[in-house]
Amino acid sequence: MNRDNAALLDIYNAAQCILQFASGLSKDDLAANIEKQSAILYQVIVVGEATKRLSINFRNTHPDIPWKEIAGMRDILAHQYDRVNLNTLWDVVQNDIPELVDLIMPLLPQSP
16 A cells, blocks of 8 residues: 555544544533543544655645645644643534545545
8 A cells, every 4th residue: 555545544544533532522521521632632643644644746636635734733732732722622523524534535545
């Protein structure tokens, strides 16, 4: 499997984990559950790291996906982990991750 396909699968798998971890949670539930926060934050960082592994050519071929912003979110979370804004995290979980999944689904490598 080439590097771009491997990175896409990592993004997809981490996004699915985020959606699973947040399933059934309200914003208040997330605010009260440090384990869920930590698990979701880690997977957002995985999404960002995997995004950075995508080749420039691949990212340029798919300009409809905000690769720079996705990678940037990882940087914000990784470097300001102790001061994460839960409103921002909630917005990422509720809006950005489902949108990202929809955008990358057609790009995922097909199983043999």
